Amino acid sequence: EAQVTQNPRYLITVTGKKLTVTCSQNMNHEYMSWYRQDPGLGLRQIYYSMNVEVTDKGDVPEGYKVSRKEKRNFPLILESPSPNQTSLYFCASSLSSRGRTYEQYFGPGTRLTVT
């Protein structure tokens, strides 16, 4: 089944403790992206990647890191999480050709709480 998977689905952690949220897709998509969703602010893009070893900042990249060493994986790293990173996180992927992306497929979400 074609899908985007994220792990963990739920995470409660403390300020400053490094964490990684994994994202994997089995559709051979070039493009992958991370979003966060907060009440009243909607979905905002954190980072995206047009292909392996190519990553770019989205609208709200501060406090996050990403890497794209393999086509199928796009982990989101919080080196020193803070309470304002408490949010619902979504990973997405899509085909990409000549710099253009197509319909995106989203993962189920990761609900992160930082205390």
Added chain:
Amino acid sequence: DAKTTQPPSMDCAEGRAANLPCNHSTISGNEYVYWYRQIHSQGPQYIIHGLKNNETNEMASLIITEDRKSSTLILPHATLRDTAVYYCIVNDGTPLVFGKGTRLSVIA
């Protein structure tokens, strides 16, 4: 900023057609109109997209006006499971920008 305007909420009776409008008066020639929906806190789900012609798939129909300044997503026979936030996005292939969408409530 999102380049689209949608009503914040709409109701629809179960079994009736749901018509969700979207204004995108500044759309440029190479931008597509995409529709996604998000059911509760699940990941957004792609519905349909189009450039200038009307489009139909197993989920919905998309009607784009001739001047491309507005469009309508049609769910032909809405069910309770179609209750969701619907996002209309104009996109030229660069990263998506989500607005606030329309909260559709399907009522039994």
